[in-house]
Amino acid sequence: xxILVAVKRVIDYNVKIRVKADHSDVDLTNVKMAMNPFCxxxxxxxxRLKERGVATEVVAVTIGPKAAQEQLRTALALGADRAVHxxxxxxxxxxxxxxxxxxxxxxxxxxxxxxxxxxxxxDNNQTGQMLAALAGLPQGTFASEVVVSGDGGDGKLQVTxxxxxxxxxxxxxxxxIVTTDLRLNEPRYAKLPDIMKxxxxxxxxxxxxxxxxxxxxxxxxxxxxxxxxxxxxxxxGSVDELVDKLKNEAKVL
Amino acid sequence: xxxxVLAEHHDGILVGATAHVVAAAQQLKASIGGDxxxxxxxxxxxxxxxxxxxxxxxxxxxxxxHAVYAHQLAEPMGALLAELAGDYSHVLAAAxxxxxxxxxxxxxxxxxxxxxxxxxxxxxxxxxxPIYAGNAIATVQSADSLKVITVRSTxxxxxxxxxxxxxxxxIEAVDFVADNAQSTFVKQALAESDRPELAAAKVVISGGRGxxxxxxxKLLDGIADKLxxxxxxxxxxxxxxxxxxxxxxxxxxxxxxxxLYIAVGIxxxxxxxxxxxxxxxxVAINKDEEAPIFQVADYGLVGDLFEIxxxxxxxx
Ligand SMILES: Cc1cc2nc3c(=O)[nH]c(=O)nc-3n(C[C@H](O)[C@H](O)[C@H](O)COP(=O)(O)OP(=O)(O)OC[C@H]3O[C@@H](n4cnc5c(N)ncnc54)[C@H](O)[C@@H]3O)c2cc1C
Ligand SMILES: Nc1ncnc2c1ncn2[C@@H]1O[C@H](COP(=O)(O)O)[C@@H](O)[C@H]1O
Numbered sequence: 001x002x003i004l005v006a007v008k009r010v011i012d013y014n015v016k017i018r019v020k021a022d023h024s025d026v027d028l029t030n031v032k033m034a035m036n037p038f039c040x041x042x043x044x045x046x047x048r049l050k051e052r053g054v055a056t057e058v059v060a061v062t063i064g065p066k067a068a069q070e071q072l073r074t075a076l077a078l079g080a081d082r083a084v085h086x087x088x089x090x091x092x093x094x095x096x097x098x099x100x101x102x103x104x105x106x107x108x109x110x111x112x113x114x115x116x117x118x119x120x121x122x123d124n125n126q127t128g129q130m131l132a133a134l135a136g137l138p139q140g141t142f143a144s145e146v147v148v149s150g151d152g153g154d155g156k157l158q159v160t161x162x163x164x165x166x167x168x169x170x171x172x173x174x175x176x177i178v179t180t181d182l183r184l185n186e187p188r189y190a191k192l193p194d195i196m197k198x199x200x201x202x203x204x205x206x207x208x209x210x211x212x213x214x215x216x217x218x219x220x221x222x223x224x225x226x227x228x229x230x231x232x233x234x235x236x237g238s239v240d241e242l243v244d245k246l247k248n249e250a251k252v253l
Numbered sequence: 254x255x256x257x258v259l260a261e262h263h264d265g266i267l268v269g270a271t272a273h274v275v276a277a278a279q280q281l282k283a284s285i286g287g288d289x290x291x292x293x294x295x296x297x298x299x300x301x302x303x304x305x306x307x308x309x310x311x312x313x314x315x316x317x318x319h320a321v322y323a324h325q326l327a328e329p330m331g332a333l334l335a336e337l338a339g340d341y342s343h344v345l346a347a348a349x350x351x352x353x354x355x356x357x358x359x360x361x362x363x364x365x366x367x368x369x370x371x372x373x374x375x376x377x378x379x380x381x382x383p384i385y386a387g388n389a390i391a392t393v394q395s396a397d398s399l400k401v402i403t404v405r406s407t408x409x410x411x412x413x414x415x416x417x418x419x420x421x422x423x424i425e426a427v428d429f430v431a432d433n434a435q436s437t438f439v440k441q442a443l444a445e446s447d448r449p450e451l452a453a454a455k456v457v458i459s460g461g462r463g464x465x466x467x468x469x470x471k472l473l474d475g476i477a478d479k480l481x482x483x484x485x486x487x488x489x490x491x492x493x494x495x496x497x498x499x500x501x502x503x504x505x506x507x508x509x510x511x512x513l514y515i516a517v518g519i520x521x522x523x524x525x526x527x528x529x530x531x532x533x534x535x536v537a538i539n540k541d542e543e544a545p546i547f548q549v550a551d552y553g554l555v556g557d558l559f560e561i562x563x564x565x566x567x568x569x
Binding site: 167176219 | 553
């Protein structure tokens with residue numbers, strides 16, 4: 001079966017962000033960018049399914065500026081077979097991303113689409129669910145385990161999901177949408193020879209117009225502010241002092 | 254211009270988060286007028302509906318009681334909410350794993366954006382929400398005629414319960430039955446605990462990689478017992494298999510804001526801070542005096558947790 005994996009270019013998760021002086025947005029100039037960590041997990045899962053002989057082809061897709069091809073090359077180095085870049089310089093909200101992905105799904109007809117559960121920039125946690133609704137497909141979100149049984153018409157997917165109270169397992173008909181949670185797998189690092197090979201793998205570029213989707217969003221970002229700074233407190237010297245402070249100063253005991 | 258709130262419930266009990274979402278809905282009502290209705294969807298949810306009807310300021314409880322909504326799978330729930338959304342200007346749910354699973358489907362089916370995890374209502378179409386692991390707060394305005402919103406519980410104080418004397422909202426059945434041939438519930442493994450829910454606890458004590466093993470989490474039990482605390486964890490502790498995933502506090506786990514948060518053997522990565530830095534009082538216990546957690550802690554104690562925890566338990 002064919003697997004489509006959606007990867008997003010975001011700020012590296014280690015970077016401490018700055019808000020622009022005019023409060024229009026977060027300042028991304030000269031900031032280290034990377035593949036969204038949940039998307040790394042998505043790529044890893046797809047590649048493992050291929051290594052196990054369950055998948056025959058892994059296609060990576062991203063929507064974003066020219067530079068997002070770096071993340072596609074990373075996906076290719078990690079084991080994806082080819083890539084699709086929907087190129088746009090505009091800010092793409094989750095709904096527009098889901099609409100574009102739905103068009104790619106229509107063209108590629110994958111049996112399984114794997115996305116991250118959440119992009120760590122907007123922290124939206126929406127795109128996979130929206131794609132599922134638009135494509136009329138079932139979804140297994142926040143996956144910590146994915147088991148495929150059968151292929152084609154009678155294929156089924158069991159997804160174990162990380163939910164608030166613990167774990168839930170659902171069975172989905174294929175094709176289906178999966179979004180990854182942290183415990184699904186531990187992504188590998190790309191090896192140098194694979195990074196070299198990835199440069200030669202096919203990468204197709206399209207525009208939102210080619211896919212017939214408007215990227216403009218109904219949401220306007222009015223302002224971005226830094227959160228209220230929390231002031232560091234004091235160090236206490238002993239357990240006795242800690243208990244005393246909590247009782248008599250903070251009054252929380 | 255009315256608001257529909259999706260009730261959160263498990264095992265026939267209305268979950269506390271719902272009262273926080275209703276509180277957000279009341280704030281919306283103050284700016285747009287109209288009513289606040291609640292949707293209870295599930296199987297055998299009569300008791301949940303009655304509990305929901307007692308929440309202050311709720312006009313009507315709509316109940317979709319049918320086997321197809323058991324376990325609240327995303328596909329039928331999305332279809333149901335999309336069906337009902339036409340009567341409302343706003344559809345709200347908790348930013349729980351249920352709300353996050355279902356609401357984006359509703360937004361997509363109605364061709365509108367979703368606004369995730371709001372912490373403040375500015376007016377009927379303007380909201381504040383954290384982005385970048387809470388390191389920035391965005392103010393976003395929606396031009397959609399229907400707003401689909403998930404609500405972060407810690408941003409809104411729970412609305413009161415009217416109690417048994419205080420009267421209650423009308424309860425009305427919803428006939429719509431979604432068909433769902435795409436997904437089936439297989440099983441669920443829920444953590445059993447006598448402790449308060451993480452999201453609702455007044456005191457939370459969390460352990461990190463420094464705890465070493467799951468066995469050592471027992472060191473937190475006695476303290477949690479004495480303080481009536483919930484026990485949480487960092488991602489590192491969950492990944493190591495020390496404790497289950499539902500204990501993870503952080504950007505991609507649970508968001509808590511208790512009166513007192515005690516971080517034990519946790520370094521204080523931004524992803525962890527995102528889940529707890531709105532706590533009223535933060536205590537950090539860590540052997541590394543340079544650990545970033547001390548930058549947000551009101552009271553820091555540098556030392557070995559294996560010595561400190563037993564002493565702390567004995568002195569509480
Ligand atoms: C996409 C993504 C999402 C993430 N989401 C989350 C999230 O939701 N929640 C979360 O917590 N993390 C999350 N993380 C992980 C986060 O970046 C950190 O890796 C994690 O929080 C570290 O956990 P820790 O503090 O327990 O471990 P460490 O950073 O290893 O810290 C352990 C601490 O224990 C102290 N220690 C060790 N032994 C002792 C002792 N005997 N006595 C006292 N102190 C001791 C050490 O000094 C150290 O400070 C996420 C990461 C990514 C990439
Ligand atoms: N611009 C994009 N390009 C490719 N995939 C995306 C994009 N935006 C979101 N996604 C996918 O959707 C997931 C969840 O994103 P979000 O819903 O925005 O938090 C990400 O982890 C990606 O897999």
